Amino acid sequence: MYKDFFGLGEKPFSLTPDTQFFVNKQSHRDALNTMLISLKHCEGFIKVVGEVGTGKTLLCRKLLSSLDKRFITSYIPNPYLTPDELKAFVAHEIRAEYTESMPAHQLMVSIYRRLLQLARHGRQVVLVIDEAQAMPRETIEALRLLTNLETEKRKLLQIVLLGQPELDTLLSRSDLRQLKQRIVFSEYLQPFTAKGVAHYIRHRLQAAEGNPETFSPLAMWMIAKASRGIPRLINVMSHKALLVAYGRGEKTVSTFHAAKAIADTEESSRLGKLLALRWHLMWPAVGGLSAMLMIALPHWWGGIV
Known part of the structure; x- marks a missing residue:
């Protein structure tokens, strides 16, 4: 499906319990x-x-x-x-x-x-x-x-x-x-923190021979909130986000792709679905805001749990 498009050796977010993807954190x-x-x-x-x-x-x-x-x-x-x-x-x-x-x-x-x-x-x-x-x-x-x-x-x-x-x-x-x-x-x-989710997503991408920076920081934060840090839900949402990005021919998973994946996942948290809905409705006007958040995010990332 999207493996060749993203340069992956295998699917990074499979639900199969493969020890290659174990995150020792x-x-x-x-x-x-x-x-x-x-x-x-x-x-x-x-x-x-x-x-x-x-x-x-x-x-x-x-x-x-x-x-x-x-x-x-x-x-x-x-x-x-x-x-x-x-x-x-x-x-x-x-x-x-x-x-x-x-x-x-x-x-x-x-x-x-x-x-x-x-x-x-x-x-x-x-x-x-x-x-x-x-x-x-x-x-x-x-x-x-x-x-x-x-x-x-x-x-x-x-x-x-x-x-x-x-x-x-x-x-x-x-x-x-x-x-x-x-x-x-x-x-x-315990479920992963927001930082833990970001590490988890990057680790699995790298273990699948892909680019660990495929997901934007804000997209990972949204998935962290929607999944409540539960690995199985992180996998489901990340897989769907990659599918959305692939369908649009885009190499980076953005907040738009993450929002689509979250909205399509029944087990998403209420906060996650609210974020996804608002982001989807606001998408045509958020280009500048997204850029500002991408610049500011590294400075306040440590405060998010």
């Missing part, structure tokens, strides 16, 4: 560092919470790609499993002896023996669960029992839970307090 950096340090020190449970679209799955993929060969990792993208399905999944992933007819207690013994064997060879098993807020209560309890498998020195199985804020609500239940007490580290993914 702000709370995403803190969450990644916390997980890496915790796992290397065998700290048990780790929890990362973030609103829809804040990049939890991409963070999860980045974590998995950052761990060295000492770790045996297993990723569960959809945790809506029964307790038996969870234990069978873990047994399969670590290559423990398992048959469908195996009694539950025997399966636990098999998993424990395999974990001990791996530990003796210096291997550490990490189970990463995405969308953990969807996990049934009984399955969470089975997960807690799995983490009881340990030696005198270390945990044999470490768990990373990533989920929406509903995960905190779930773990606040009195019957799950034992698991909640085992969570050693927690992180909360």
Whole structure:
């Protein structure tokens, strides 16, 4: 579509969680560092919470790609499993002896023996669960029992839970307090600030072999306000803005293109839609004003959040 027009090697704002586009800034950096340090020190449970679209799955993929060969990792993208399905999944992933007819207690013994064997060879098993807020209560309890498998020195199985804020609500239940007490580290993914959004857009353009200055500063500010700093919405709006610019044969994404993209995005904030509407109506008369803002913007950019 617009890749050749903008000199891009690939689409910079795809919704696919590609680690090439991971932005190691702000709370995403803190969450990644916390997980890496915790796992290397065998700290048990780790929890990362973030609103829809804040990049939890991409963070999860980045974590998995950052761990060295000492770790045996297993990723569960959809945790809506029964307790038996969870234990069978873990047994399969670590290559423990398992048959469908195996009694539950025997399966636990098999998993424990395999974990001990791996530990003796210096291997550490990490189970990463995405969308953990969807996990049934009984399955969470089975997960807690799995983490009881340990030696005198270390945990044999470490768990990373990533989920929406509903995960905190779930773990606040009195019957799950034992698991909640085992969570050693927690992180909360925050939306990007306006500066963070500008860095995010430039980074993704550069990672896609494009010009990081393709978007004007004011266009990025508008997208920041309309997206509320949520990465998924930034991607959607930026992609649409590039399409609008491409359709008009213009190499720079301006406020006009951003306004069109924002107006076309249902999840835009009220402020974003208001900005888009006003900018669209004012467009024929804003040429001079836009130029003045472009000159003034660097001086007050730091004050925008």
